[in-house]
Amino acid sequence: MTGFEHLDPQAPIGVFDSGVGGLTVVREIIRQIPNERLLYFGDTARVPYGTKSKETVLRYTRQIIRFLESQKVKAIVVACNTVSAVALEEIEKEVDVPIIGVVRPGVRAAAAATRNGRIGVIATKATIESNIYANYLKQIDPKLEVLGKACPLFVPLVENGLLEDPVTDEIAGRYLAELIDRDIDTLVLGCTHYPLIRSTIQRIVGEQVTLVNPAYETAIELKDLLDKYGIRKTTEPHLGGDMHRFYVSDDARGFEVFANSVLKYGILSAREVNIENY
């Protein structure tokens, strides 16, 4: 008895993000459980969420959840740190399918990785101000020291393609200086865009700091969750452009270009949805 026996194991898994960043989570899910079908929604019309208030993020999230439920998904992955940080605790009570975010998996991995107990978290302004990483980490071990730092320019730099660039090095150096000074040994990449500049971040903080990518941890927990509820897809994957479906609230063509740079295979098309109607 899990309460989820009625769900169809062959149904897709809904994955959503404020925009394109959640594709780094999609990439990890495809690596870990390649036979599952994914249905992705990116709120490209209203991106970014990281600068918005909790009330606005909650309202937008409820619209997206209604859209995903209309598509009969069997589970939902909140592939956005901001939504996971400010809205998931309220939203998970309202949803009739298993739902996971990226924060708790990242927290567990960070707590397991640290040796000196000093953990840095870099994320959007909304995620840092929510204090959620610090709160969850201290639930695991109250002696952990958690240093959060908002890095608001990382998303525009990544979205404008400055992945390997002296400007990104300079900005990263400024953001990370105080974390380095405080001698962290573990750093959580608390925004789904940040794994795309992982090598820059690693170079600046040094090899002795363990980078935690919550996208990777989330894909592992998703697999465990599907097993627990007995809703793993049992049929073989049919690899091809139509296996996964991609929806956005604006600019499907721009999304496809970015998606093809993040994912290893071409997606044939993304469709636009007027999310305000949900």
Place this chain on the structure above:
Amino acid sequence: MTGFEHLDPQAPIGVFDSGVGGLTVVREIIRQIPNERLLYFGDTARVPYGTKSKETVLRYTRQIIRFLESQKVKAIVVACNTVSAVALEEIEKEVDVPIIGVVRPGVRAAAAATRNGRIGVIATKATIESNIYANYLKQIDPKLEVLGKACPLFVPLVENGLLEDPVTDEIAGRYLAELIDRDIDTLVLGCTHYPLIRSTIQRIVGEQVTLVNPAYETAIELKDLLDKYGIRKTTEPHLGGDMHRFYVSDDARGFEVFANSVLKYGILSAREVNIENY
């Protein structure tokens, strides 16, 4: 007979933008016609518009116009280049009060300023792709050469306070290099954020290039428009925090901080509106 005799000259002027950038237009209007009352709306929940499709910008603009009409404004200023570029031609047919954007005033000023006929335009991706500055300039003089350049990182740099910063210098140098190479003598600041880094831009393009700030030109044309229709406010201004009203779709506190850095007087408060309900 102008068709606008029914409008109340004492009513406020509606001014709107995708976010905070339109405050540079507010600043110029207050300088030019200080006794007029302004009612500002900034779509801070859905900013930026410059990366969105025409359809989405049109849908959002219609919601804002409905909100401003519900507030009984006597005229509307589209203090956003992206909306002026991609939506104004369609919207102006649907509105029952005088409406002006920032593009045509900027175009007229640029055409008047150039000596060698080579005009640069820097703006968002949506504005540049609309080709509107080039189209309007060539209506005035088909021999004008117009060189457009999208500068997508300027808005996040300004919004993160990097107004005088080596990173902004570096990014501006990259964006402006080809305009300098093409020997422009006039440069339109085609996004309302850009006047806030005017001195950086002037230093990079050199003193021989005339910078055109459409916000300044728009305030002059607004004054002429109100005179033409006989709807200039006749009562004296009551200077104080409640003379102008400010509405946003999200994060009123953050808006107030930015507004106080742009405007010369403190605004007492901004109110939040759920713009999706309009």
